[in-house]
Amino acid sequence: xxxxxxxxxxxxxxxxxxxxxxxxxxxxxxxxxxxxxxxxxxxxxxxxxxxxxxxxxxxxxxxxxxxxxxxxxxxxxxxxxxxxxxxxxxxxxxxxxxxxxxxxxxxxxxxxxxxxxxxxxxxxxxxxxxxxxxxxxxxxxxxxxxxxxxxxxxxxxxxxxxxxxxxxxxxxxxxxxxxxxxxxxxxxxxxxxxxxxxxxxxxxxxxxxxxxxxxxxxxxxxxxxxxxxxxxxxxxxxxxxxxxxxxxxxxxxxxxxxxxxxxxxxxxxxxxxxxxxxxxxxxxxxxxxxxxxxxxxxxxxxxxxxxxxxxxxxxxxxxxxxxxxxxxxxxxxxxxxxxxxxxxxxxxxxxxxxxxxxxxxxxxxxxxxxxxxxxxxxxxxxxxxxxxxxxxxxxxxxxxxxxxxxxxxxxxxxxxxxxxxxxxxxxxxxx
Amino acid sequence: xxxxxxxxxxxxxxxxxxxxxxxxxxxxxxxxxxxxxxxxxxxxxxxxxxxxxxxxxxxxxxxxxxxxxxxxxxxxxxxxxxxxxxxxxxxxxxxxxxxxxxxxxxxxxxxxxxxxxxxxxxxxxxxxxxxxxxxxxxxxxxxxxxxxxxxxxxxxxxxxxxxxxxxxxxxxxxxxxxxxxxxxxxxxxxxxxxxxxxxxxxxxxxxx
Numbered sequence: 001x002x003x004x005x006x007x008x009x010x011x012x013x014x015x016x017x018x019x020x021x022x023x024x025x026x027x028x029x030x031x032x033x034x035x036x037x038x039x040x041x042x043x044x045x046x047x048x049x050x051x052x053x054x055x056x057x058x059x060x061x062x063x064x065x066x067x068x069x070x071x072x073x074x075x076x077x078x079x080x081x082x083x084x085x086x087x088x089x090x091x092x093x094x095x096x097x098x099x100x101x102x103x104x105x106x107x108x109x110x111x112x113x114x115x116x117x118x119x120x121x122x123x124x125x126x127x128x129x130x131x132x133x134x135x136x137x138x139x140x141x142x143x144x145x146x147x148x149x150x151x152x153x154x155x156x157x158x159x160x161x162x163x164x165x166x167x168x169x170x171x172x173x174x175x176x177x178x179x180x181x182x183x184x185x186x187x188x189x190x191x192x193x194x195x196x197x198x199x200x201x202x203x204x205x206x207x208x209x210x211x212x213x214x215x216x217x218x219x220x221x222x223x224x225x226x227x228x229x230x231x232x233x234x235x236x237x238x239x240x241x242x243x244x245x246x247x248x249x250x251x252x253x254x255x256x257x258x259x260x261x262x263x264x265x266x267x268x269x270x271x272x273x274x275x276x277x278x279x280x281x282x283x284x285x286x287x288x289x290x291x292x293x294x295x296x297x298x299x300x301x302x303x304x305x306x307x308x309x310x311x312x313x314x315x316x317x318x319x320x321x322x323x324x325x326x327x328x329x330x331x332x333x334x335x336x337x338x339x340x341x342x343x344x345x346x347x348x349x350x351x352x353x354x355x356x357x358x359x360x361x362x363x364x365x366x367x368x369x370x371x372x373x374x375x376x377x378x379x380x381x382x383x384x385x386x387x388x389x390x391x392x393x394x395x396x397x398x399x400x401x402x403x404x405x406x407x408x409x410x411x412x413x414x415x416x417x418x419x420x421x422x423x424x425x426x427x428x429x430x431x
Numbered sequence: 432x433x434x435x436x437x438x439x440x441x442x443x444x445x446x447x448x449x450x451x452x453x454x455x456x457x458x459x460x461x462x463x464x465x466x467x468x469x470x471x472x473x474x475x476x477x478x479x480x481x482x483x484x485x486x487x488x489x490x491x492x493x494x495x496x497x498x499x500x501x502x503x504x505x506x507x508x509x510x511x512x513x514x515x516x517x518x519x520x521x522x523x524x525x526x527x528x529x530x531x532x533x534x535x536x537x538x539x540x541x542x543x544x545x546x547x548x549x550x551x552x553x554x555x556x557x558x559x560x561x562x563x564x565x566x567x568x569x570x571x572x573x574x575x576x577x578x579x580x581x582x583x584x585x586x587x588x589x590x591x592x593x594x595x596x597x598x599x600x601x602x603x604x605x606x607x608x609x610x611x612x613x614x615x616x617x618x619x620x621x622x623x624x625x626x627x628x629x630x631x632x633x634x635x636x637x638x639x
Contacts, residue, residue, distance in 0.1 A: 017444055021432070024445030071599055075612065213578060213599040214560065220597070247559075274561050283443070326445075337447055345453045367453045377558075417558035 007299040007311035015325040030277035033224040043079035047131035054120035064208040083134035087127030089119025124155035196268025201411035221271035236285035245279035246416035331427035536630035538571020576627030
């Protein structure tokens with residue numbers, strides 16, 4: 001395979017209704033890195049930031065963190081570096097990248113995390129700052145520079161955390177892990193998505209080592225870096241909404257479309273075989289029947305050791321009067337439209353609940369639930385059903401159990417479900 | 432315009448979900464505004480909230496992800512593993528034996544997984560990370576000790592190897608020390624392979 005990446009622009013339908021009105025079309029812009037991944041060709045430059053506030057002693061949270069860090073230490077390759085930072089009221093680097101060359105030293109340092117005299121509060125920004133300093137010691141475009149932040153509490157100085165991630169996003173990505181129900185999930189989601197890291201909700205502390213494993217496998221599978229999707233819209237075409245559609249689902253801010261009608265979406269590093277995509281809801285102007293190009297797009301990326309590259313793709317549709325043609329949908333695009341819509345419904349239900357509109361929230365969740373059932377997403381169905389039960393029971397979600405169901409549902413509908421090889425083949429056949 | 436059958440909101444042509452209530456609109460059918468009810472029985476969501484409830488609509492292929500309606504291990508040797516790993520065998524050169532793994536402890540005892548030529552991924556089915564293993568032990572892993580991408584079993588000619596691919600809880604052969612990740616070891620019929628906390632037995636039989 002010559003091209004390391006496949007890039008496609010796919011519309012929800014190849015046909016658009018020709019009428020006097022505007023028409024909505026979903027467009028999926030999707031890049032998939034080929035190659036095997038898993039080779040760990042790109043060395044890692046990691047820092048782990050651990051919350052050591054008082055509550056981390058609850059539910060054996062700290063014990064599982066210790067286990068997770070040891071797993072990490074055991075699975076690093078010779079060219080990788082790691083540092084460990086603990087924070088509470090103060091931050092302390094308990095293992096520098098130099099010291100961490102000795103795996104036993106990492107294990108000793110993490111074993112002694114409970115002996116540190118750093119208070120019992122939650123100053124996450126201090127921890128992040130110390131970790132950034134450590135990562136910068138080995139900062140290189142040829143390494144995957146990532147900070148893993150784990151916390152279980154509401155931090156002071158939230159804006160400082162957001163600024164730190166934003167200021168360093170060009171070089172460093174941040175993956176965030178929230179344990180329990182006391183942390184601010186919006187903050188952790190924001191830090192991760194701003195820097196193209198991942199957000200993890202950890203309802204049960206026993207999951208912590210598994211999340212570290214996921215992070216490590218994910219980093220090892222990266223084969224294309226610094227992806228950017230550029231779009232040039234044709235005259236009269238507008239973006240109504242934009243979503244990151246995989247590997248996580250979240251809303252992208254309204255783009256500023258200049259006179260040149262160009263928009264760019266930074267999508268970060270791609271793991272081999274895991275799509276990186278953006279889903280646009282476009283509003284197309286009325287037109288006479290005929291073929292029209294609605295956008296031009298390009299995917300810009302770096303291949304480690306081989307430099308920059310780009311793939312381009314135009315998207316044309318056919319305006320027609322025939323409604324049987326306009327009702328034909330692309331299965332792959334609609335699958336993601338469904339998934340994005342479910343995430344939207346969940347978010348909307350949350351807002352309604354905050355405003356005290358329990359009935360409306362329940363109704364929205366009911367619609368989301370139908371969607372997850374239609375898609376056969378058992379995990380999300382279960383999470384949403386659990387959330388609905390809790391809302392009916394408590395009306396406000398103030399209890400810990402209820403808040404857990406909310407965080408769980410949020411996290412589950414946020415993760416894009418990939419199509420298995422058989423389903424993908426079916427969809428591609430009909431394209 | 433598409434009028435939502437549930438709340439009456441008038442949506443733009445081409446939309447699939449109502450901007451008003453989030454209900455699914457009858458796809459592309461602008462004229463049949465009243466016909467949406469049939470597809471979206473939103474009045475009775477509560478009765479159907481159990482995760483076990485199968486989707487009411489015609490099953491889509493992606494339903495395989497429910498954990499109950501999983502497809503059997505693909506029968507075709509050309510089925511590439513999600514990561515793009517290639518089958519080890521040239522097409523047509525089938526082995527003169529068949530190999531299988533069976534669960535002997537820690538899962539659905541007696542459950543069997545036939546093994547294909549080339550790579551067989553052992554792990555847990557997970558559409559979030561794109562893990563679609565040939566040997567899916569999701570239902571044989573009550574303590575969640577198996578990684579999504581846990582180990583690879585490779586059949587090349589008459590040689591069978593097992594390799595741990597960076598799992599959290601390890602892979603063991605015949606109660607020997609934990610396999611070091613990335614180093615395949617050869618296994619033979621009758622060997623015991625422990626994946627996480629699930630005990631499997633490898634059986635190789637000549638094709639009659």
